[in-house]
Amino acid sequence: MLKLVGVNKRLGEFHLRDIDLAVLPGEYFVILGPTGSGKTVLLETIAGMYPPDAGRIFFAGKEITCLPPEERRIGFVYQDYALFPHLDVRQNILFGLKSRKIPAAAREGKLGEVVQLLGIGHLLARNPSTLSGGEQQRVALARALVTEPQIFLLDEPLSALDPRTREGFQRELQRIHRATGTLTVHVTHDFAEAAFLADRIAVMQRGRLVQVGSPEEIFYRPSSLFTARFVGLRNVFAGEVLEAKGHRLFRAGRLELAVETGFTGPVGCVLHPEHLQLSPTPTGGTTCLPGRVTAVYRRRFYLEVMVDAGEELVLWIPPAGHEHGFHRPPQVGEKVWCVIPPAAVHLFPRSED
Template identity: 40%
Template sequence: MLRIENVSLTLGDFQLKSLFLHIENPEYWVIIGPSGAGKTILLEMIAGIHKPASGRILFEGNDITHDQPKDRNIAMMYQDLMLFPHLTVKENILFSVKIRRAYNVDTEAKISDLISILGIGHLMDRNPDTLSGGEAQRIALARALIQKPRLLLLDEPLSALDSMTRERLRQEIRKIHEHLKIPIIHITHHFEDVYALAEKVAIMQDGTIVQTGKPEDVFAHPCTPYVAQICGTENIFRGEAIPDGTGSILNLGDLQIRISAQHRGPVVAVLRSEDIIISIQPFKSSARHTLQATVTELIPSGPFIRVVLDTGIRMIAIVTRTSSEELSLMPGDEVFVTFKESALHVIPTGEQTSEEIMTGMI
């Protein structure tokens, strides 16, 4: 459906570089990355606001690289909703249709459909300055969808909302995606959006896409320490792998772990906090690693507790408040930490120095 092939673009001091992205089905894609990675510029290039210096963009089999935005049948909704304050809600929704002189007998049916999906019928005669944040988001979404686009681009659509409104709108956006069956590309800084909406995820760094895939695959198997950090992994360990028969020994500072995979040389090992089990007695399983640890700190984090552990190296695990109370965890307690070997992902780093590895993680 959408193929971005080796695209580059320069805007002032910023560059999109040799960028590839292939969306074959009407999937929900979420793009994450730090500020300045080029996420919004990528969406604007897909929409036709910026023209690439090289490469091409194919959409539904057609080369749209140099097409005007109005000819692409792609809608984009910005974080800044840009509703017109002098128009009513209904007039805002119909603005793009009327400016294109595309109002016809089907338009009212489209509006009725959107009103039903988004629950905005009671807002039609209101002015934008009387709307709540969630209501304004729904109106901006309706304005984008009234065009019946074949692709919807969302630039941080939920970032300015409170958590309850954000969750309601996630449900509505999911319903819209299921109803319209078109691809959606959504930029966000909220991992809850990824977990709730994404079928595929793309990670951006310095103007290029460095990894794509299903969220669970990318989070569990980041291709670089940078991706691991962007995906929220707190346990990122530098070390060296030494082949040992059919497996390897990972030397991670004061901790050694044997794994079945063979690696040699400098590596970074990553372990997600939610994959660590804390117990008073050790687990007995050949498929798991069990280490003795000392609890050094308990950090409240909403409904969870982040447990900082000393296993010879610093580790962080996440437990529910109930689990923490049941284990009676206190700083200084001696416990066991257990994780599956498959949860420990090893990234070879070649001959990089420790400083180079850390630079890639920042």
């Protein structure tokens, strides 16, 4: 296990604040956040490039807070690959082993293993400047893996790749992790990438970890407006829960809906569009809001319907309608009812706007 306890680090105007984190053995852990949130600083602090101003770092039950980087058995891959331009691929991969004075025969054995794992044997005599982005990234991974690190740190490793190559490389990283079982910490600003790769995700904002959980927990049960908006959720509202005639009511702007919750006061709310339903007439037994269709967009497997129901709501419905009395796609300008079952509503205490 990799464990950080109360880690703080100030660099100029930036402050890494009170980081408590435990990454499990063999876990693929992703740190997700926007540019400037401190993801790379946290990674470099784990690697020993920055000593923390406060707090402690442990790995496998031993404290490594003050260990120099070369004694931490860490493999680090940056987004710009950081290959040595004056060395060919073979020399780049072997650089770390040579610096550790590993005997030549052992170096060749390790080289053969990592080359086979990554399928780059045909590149060994090439210069980095002649390689594609995907090939350079494979070489950078090989250089980190050949030293058999106990911790594998990846800093935005796919950000410089084109979309098609990036998608293929996500599968490659997944395959490598399954083959090696190395504890991996990967930072990115891309939720889709994080959701594909991660066992768990930590969301980072302004130097703090604001939520840690599985990809499903982060997406379906965000704990803040920041997380909900950053991962691309629709129907995110800042409002409040009020008592009204023995019932609780969520209000945000012109939107009002009855809710079952233990919260009162300022809250955030997410209405998941795939769980909302559309009806041409009012329905009983659940929250049902009148509205008017303002736009309909045909997506690959569903219709995205925009409805003015006091505030704009986004609904994802089957392409041909076929729900709650609809036998055709809804039309712009049509009066409709938005059915909001309890499963569609996620509320959380609000501490920021």
